[in-house]
Amino acid sequence: MHDALAERVALAEVRAPGAAVAIGMTRRPAPRAPAALLPRRISASGYNSLVACPYQFHARYVLGLAELDDVQEMIEKKDYGSLVHRVLTLFHSAHPQVTGVDRAAAVRELAELSEREFAASVARNYLAQAWLARWKALIPAYLDWQRERESAGWSWKAGEVKRAVEITTPKGNKLALHGRLDRVDEGPDGAAVIDYKTRDPAKLKKSLEPPGEDVQLPVYALLWGVPVAEALFLSMEREEVKAVSLGRGVQALADAVRARLCEVFDALAAGAPLPAQGVEGACEYCEARGLCRRNFWP
Numbered sequence: 001m002h003d004a005l006a007e008r009v010a011l012a013e014v015r016a017p018g019a020a021v022a023i024g025m026t027r028r029p030a031p032r033a034p035a036a037l038l039p040r041r042i043s044a045s046g047y048n049s050l051v052a053c054p055y056q057f058h059a060r061y062v063l064g065l066a067e068l069d070d071v072q073e074m075i076e077k078k079d080y081g082s083l084v085h086r087v088l089t090l091f092h093s094a095h096p097q098v099t100g101v102d103r104a105a106a107v108r109e110l111a112e113l114s115e116r117e118f119a120a121s122v123a124r125n126y127l128a129q130a131w132l133a134r135w136k137a138l139i140p141a142y143l144d145w146q147r148e149r150e151s152a153g154w155s156w157k158a159g160e161v162k163r164a165v166e167i168t169t170p171k172g173n174k175l176a177l178h179g180r181l182d183r184v185d186e187g188p189d190g191a192a193v194i195d196y197k198t199r200d201p202a203k204l205k206k207s208l209e210p211p212g213e214d215v216q217l218p219v220y221a222l223l224w225g226v227p228v229a230e231a232l233f234l235s236m237e238r239e240e241v242k243a244v245s246l247g248r249g250v251q252a253l254a255d256a257v258r259a260r261l262c263e264v265f266d267a268l269a270a271g272a273p274l275p276a277q278g279v280e281g282a283c284e285y286c287e288a289r290g291l292c293r294r295n296f297w298p
Contacts, residue, residue: 028275028297038268040174043179044220045216046061047177055276060288065288080131081197084198085182087113090113092183097150099151110142118131135236145242154185161181163223175261189229192230193221193231194233195232196234198235201242211246218231218256221254228254229250232245278297
């Protein structure tokens, strides 16, 4: 009986205090992705995650540990943005050119369309009226911006366009780059890809420095499939509607972003690590911050 108990104690690995394992410093994790788990489809946001913090990409897309959606009652800013995108797509599908539309009538139509699209959110929680009011206050400024854009030779072509591009890397690995373009315009020099944002234009401008660090617009240029003359964020924040352009050489930058993705993907397929970067801009709202033990590194 005593012998059986001694065997069980050994299995429990109960040791004397002197045999305790020494506590070391927490190190930044740098796992490698098993070939079977390496994603073969990557979105613009996934690519941005890979650039911002490879460990974040590992947690989200290799291990599939994305946050579960909570039961939501309050409308959040991302939902507000999605509703505005939908409203603008519906409006421009009916009016690709607004220059010939009476301004007061256009404001009224956009307001009525917005009320219909926001109705379900308002029904769930009356406080969503505040988001609707915020957007309706921006409608005149948006229409002014749209008229100026049309006077410069641009016209709306499509909205909420889903696209995917199949890529074969130099080492023969295959992956699909995919995403949804908020808007595509046509102009005298070619196409323009536009991403609607409900963020401050100064912060958006900062995110584009240095060029290619934020890959969203270059990826959208790649997804459109034909040479793109212009790529920009359209900031709709508070009472201001302002374009933040990627600048010249959009197609060259898009090609560089594609080459970078191929290089990184080949390295990952060969077993390159995915280290945690620890950059505060990426860590601030990252759901994997506790997993990588960001607050306990030296």
